[in-house]
Amino acid sequence: MKHYVAKFISVLFVAFAFSMAYAKESPLTIKQFAQQVNANLAKSDSDYRMPTELTINEGEVNNTAQYMFSDTLGVTLVLDKKTSNVKSLMTALSVSDDGNQTLRDLMYHATIIAAYAGKNGMKTVGGRYIKITSQAVEEFGQTGEAQKSFVLNGKKYGITMIQGVGIIGYAEPVK
Structure with missing residues (x-):
């Protein structure tokens, strides 16, 4: 299943990456983003780390990088x-046979999205993202x-749910 989710993310992200070719970047490096994700996940009592x-x-x-938490x-x-x-x-979440795990992952995916906003992302974006979720x-x-979706401080945050496909979350600069 992990392999299929990774392939699904890759295929969807090719189109997404081309649309973001000239978008303004975040000041976060991969390392800084991962550190913020990990801080957010720790606050959420998650065992996941990036x-x-x-x-x-x-x-x-553009270049890309991927990581599977589960x-x-x-x-x-x-x-x-x-x-x-x-x-x-972009995050991708497939529904698990374990409904409790799906709900936990849904909340963890919100903490990953909130990390795009930086240090105070859980305060500024997290609550709003959970509300739209x-x-x-x-x-x-x-x-x-x-x-x-919603826009905050020049960045757009959104979620899409499609039966048979799964749950896609995203964060990007406003074009």
Whole structure:
């Protein structure tokens, strides 16, 4: 399953990476982003941790880096080709047979998204992201799909839920 989620993230992210080719980057390096993710996850009592060094995949326009926290939760980063700073990110979460694990991963994925905002991301983005996640879950229960987003400080944060596909979260600069 872990392999399929990673492939799914890769395929979706190719299109996403091209759309972000000229987007303004975040001032966060991979190391700084991972440290913030880990701080957020620790505050959430998660055992997940992200390594501060990831393999960078060279691209024609942007570079990417990926990490799988579990069989069901992964993140892909789009990196500036020159600076390797994080330009945008996308999380992918597949639904587990263990409903409790899915709910935990849904909250952990919110902490990963909030790390894109930097040190105070859990305070500024975390609560709002969890709110739109709750709204998306409710809408998904009624329609089988949902998409929610918000903009804060020049960055867009969003979530998409599609039956049979899973849950995609993202953070990117406003174009």
